[in-house]
Amino acid sequence: MTTTWTAHGTTADALGALAREGATGALSGERGIVYLEAGRVVHVESAFTPDLGALLTRSGAVPPDGWWEAVDRGGTQHRVGHRLVDGGSLAAGALEVCHLGALFDAAYFVLAHDTRAQRFRPGAVHWLGAVRSVPVDVVVRESGRRRALLDRIWPDPAIDTLPLTRVPGAGADVLPVRRGRTLTQVDGV
Known part of the structure; x- marks a missing residue:
């Protein structure tokens, strides 16, 4: 797998270009990683937000042992989400709702203080596997909507990280x- 450095001004610009190309891989920036499949966002990770596993286990939707079993057995095949549903640990709709919540929360931090994207790893696939893909423009628009809402409440971006x-x-x-x-x-x- 070859890592390429992006020439785009911001992460949002890089995502737009990758979407137009129908790219599959992982775009890394200062605040997280966006996973794309055929130009659509399938997963986003940021250290500033809880991941899907934390959301599912802390809420009691999936017991921690059930989560880690799905990761151990389905991670290398990129089928953790499918394993949770197929094994009866979680309903497909519940997985989708939690996944989209985690995706949009992480995307907010990746895009909110948008800086230049660092690198793109073509072909990289997240171990969770695709649950629900989202068009790049929807992810960028939702991040902007959240930023505008929070700016109306408290217009200092430092509140997100201090x-x-x-x-x-x-x-x-x-x-x-x-x-x-x-x-x-x-x-x-």
Whole structure:
């Protein structure tokens, strides 16, 4: 597999060009990786968001052992999603909804502070396998919609990446117990 460096100004520009070419592979940028199949987005990863496995296991939709068994048995064939559904661990619709949520959340971070894409690995396929492909323009548009919504609420992009810190004088004692316990864990790291 040959890695090529992209000549496009932004990740969104590179994705658009790869979509027009009908490319299959992985486009890496500073904030994540976008996997394409025949010019459509099939998966996105970013360290800034929980992955599909975390979403499914933490929500209780799939037990952790069931998730890792599907990864162990289906990962090398790029069929983890199919294994979860075929094995009865998850309904196809639930997998699709969770996958699209993870895809769009990760794409937001890959594209929100869009910088130049770093490299494209032609032919690279994600171990999950295709669950639902999405046109590149839909992914770019949704990322922009989310950015505009968040900018209306809080127009500083640093809020997406800075650690949480305590506000001086604010105590957890005036909050519901569960929320208070959560806020006691805020340490600015």
